[in-house]
Amino acid sequence: MKNRKVLIVEYKTDSTGNLDGELKALRYNVKKTSFKLEELGDVAKEYAPHIMIVDMSVHADKNIIAKASKAQFELSIPVIYFTEAINSRTLYQTMKTDHYGYIYTPYDESTLQTTIELALHKHKNDVSVRESEFKYKELFNHMTSGVAIYELQDFGSRYALVDINTVAEQLIGRTRDDLLSKPLTMVFLNAVQYGILDTVKRVQTTYKPETMKAHYYEDENFNGWFNNHIYKLPTGEIVHIFHEITEQLEAEKELKAKQKELELLNVELAKTVVEETDKRRKNEQVLFEQSRFLAMGQMISAIEHQWRQPLSALGINIEDLEDAYITGDLDSDYIHDLTKDSMVLIKTISKTMEDLNSFFRTSQTEEIFSIPEMLSEVYGLILSRLFNSDISFHIVYTKDDSTTEAHDKEVLNFIKKIRDFQAEGVPAEFKQVIINILNNAIDAILEKKSSSTEHIQGHISLEIDKRENDINIYIRDNGIGITHDAIGKIFEPYYTTKESGSGIGLYMSKTIIEQNMKGKLNSSPLPNGAIFTINLPLTPKKN
Template sequence: MNESLARYVGMSSEELIGRSFYAFLHPGDREATINTIESLSGQNPSAVTENRAVLPDGSERRHQWTHSALFDADGKLVEYQSVGRDITESRQSEERIRQLANEQRVILDSVAIGIAYLKNRKFVWANPAFERICGYERGEYQGQDTRILYADDFDYERIGREGYARIASGASYTTEVKVVRKDGTLIWMNLTGRAVNPESPADGSIWLFQDITDRKRSEEALRERTHQLEGLTRDLEKMVEDEIAMRVKNEQILVQQSKMAAMGEMLGAIAHQWRQPLNALGLIVQNLKDAYTYGELDRDYLERTVQKSMAQIQHMSKTIDDFRDFFQPDKEKIVFDTMQALGNVLSLFSAQLAANDISFRLTCHTHRRTFRNVADIAACADKTARGFRNEFEHVMLNLINNARDAILEKRGAGKAADQGSMHFDFFSGEGKIMIKASDNGGGIAPDVIGRVFEPYFTTKGPAKGTGLGLYMSKVIIEEHMGGKLFAENDAGGAVFTIELPQAGVKHG
């Protein structure tokens, strides 16, 4: 024995002399090792064994021994010589490598993505996922060119040109391409490749194969659906545009019809307004004839007569101007006084209301002032709104006409006192104007009050109403002026409430 063995087992050479070599062998390996050594002969003088060894300190190691038997000239055994080395770490490393290889094999066999190892664009190895995706049996693709996967030469050459140039630079290459399965069916594949060693192309490359056919079908279906939806959107936009155009046209027709109805009411009001001045002019002309007959027609009398006649004519001319202004369309929205706007409408109807024994009262609750004559109505900065003044006056005209008709209808049925009345109450605060228009005409029937703002709905009959007045009033207040208009009943009759955004400066 040499000193190396003594140091290895932790004993001196003297202590080892006389001890059996087999004493250091693991009991489980001892018999096999003895049999190997004793089987050595002149024809088979050497052998190698690998066994476990138990050292004096109790530790266990793995050894590899080379045994040689020496014979004399007569073939008689002289001695055995054994040379050993510790292979414990080597075997542990080999075992760990085997474990890692098994783990890698399990992983590669388990992943859903196909993996292939290629050299010179030929298959060397592929995992089960690749075989399943492409429809091949185990190993039947090995050694074949990757051209078997491509639907045409174009993609095969493109990837050979683009892909291999990129992986040679050390980068990865990814593309999407149609692939032919073994049975001839086409599928979409996402390919990703990378060189094993960019500096040595001969070492080959690793490629990942992911079936994206379902995704491609979904994308195609999505594109088709998107195309359909875009078509539907265009059709819907056209339908909306046509509907809006039709609505605008219908609304213009309704506005025109409403204006014509209002014009009829205005003509009736003008007739009442002109009746008194025409009677006065008739008397003036008659008096002029009498004055001539009785010799009273001098210069002074003629001048007084002309002045009286011109006063009546100017009153009639003003009525025409008011009528024209009422129907003159506004070109832009302005800030206007809602109380004075109502006063303008009442001035046109004052004679008609008086002729029907209907009074009115306008009250500004902010300043606690009440007006019963048109000429007395004063402006109030707290009651200013922004919009088309003529449209607002049109709304008030409709409310006055409805109140007058209700009062007259109730009076004709013998259900009301002789005196009719209309009240217009103005409030302001918190950035809003509120106008309550009420009358003593008996109110709106409960079963129809929810329909009074519908177009063409009327309770007056076709001879008296068009059913457009309240509908247009709601459109003007809510859509054109950003306010609200609603109806209810109180003890005396109908109450129409208008709410508008307040414009102008508040005054205390």
């Protein structure tokens, strides 16, 4: 009882006797006021009692009953009436309020305390019930499905509507007031024809919930497709939940139609992709062959220089043979030396022919090949062009943080010593990529030389950085370089900065490295030249 506040409202001063003293003895906090006071509600709000005792000792006062009832509602507190002997008029007036009992005089301490505590307990339960009802109504009326609740009435002859939520009103097109107490067949006018009434009767009998999925319903008030769920409450009422799915079904129908269209479109698209892919492959094959022919022209030009020296030496040997015959110097030693020297020259020419034949081998079969071996063959083919163009060549090999290098004539022997890594692809294609890049580097250096009045020493370096699973090949030159405008275009087909260029060499090189060999080919300008970077996955050697 401690800390519980009691507000006593007296008809006149001390009309309740020692009620306040007895309540204080029971450890209640007590305040007394007169109901002649105009602002009873304000006093009650300020004091905030847990319970209010209103004096009805003489007669019932409509005003005080009204004020007490208002305070009870606004402050949510219970009201008990105090009286010596209640008369019919007082009883009638107080019964119209939601009061929580009477305190009759004389009374004892036990009765007084019991009356107050029962009132407080009952009021607490009433508040809890009201809150539950409020939550139920809020939940009920905010459901996205329509809900109708029926009760079996008139000795089981009809199902009457006892509650309906807001969504159900909207779906049916009628108000709650219009529908309450109406039989099921007046809520759903065609409940019999569409099987709703029979389903309700079965659920009433079996207690087993039933669901009517994608069920069409129509009457003069509304129509549409609904999912229906009907079940029976423990208290006997039948709950009918119906959710409109007309838009959902229409959307699903439209979606299926779109999916069908998409399937047909995908078939046509797949056909187009196959045709375009085939067309692209044919175009790329044409470009590849054009690139090979261009490279062949460059190689033949290089071989022209490479063969000139041994052919010239062979011519001198033949002329010297005639002179030796005339002068009588033609003996066995002379013949032996001449033959030996001539065979060396012939083997040099033959080796060049073999390298050329290997480079332009037409096989397109993928295989595992040695990268250093391919680099060696390419270097053998361009060596003469490098020499005739006054361009030095430098190779660097890095493995496990260890670096070795070689220059010019030492390069071929150096490459033979590092044949310990391999890749997968078409060897001729890989060689074509390297020769394309090296020929472009030579052309860039020659263009720079021709545009300068000073002597420029051309230089090309090929750096190999071997790692555990892949390899980077860097080809640098000190030629005219690449402009920032051109850097994003040089790998596009038919783009060229040369007057006589075709614009397919670098395009095919990138296609070979990235599509065929699953690597990367990029280029960047340098302060004095350009750099091309090839990254390739390595193929492990078989044990």
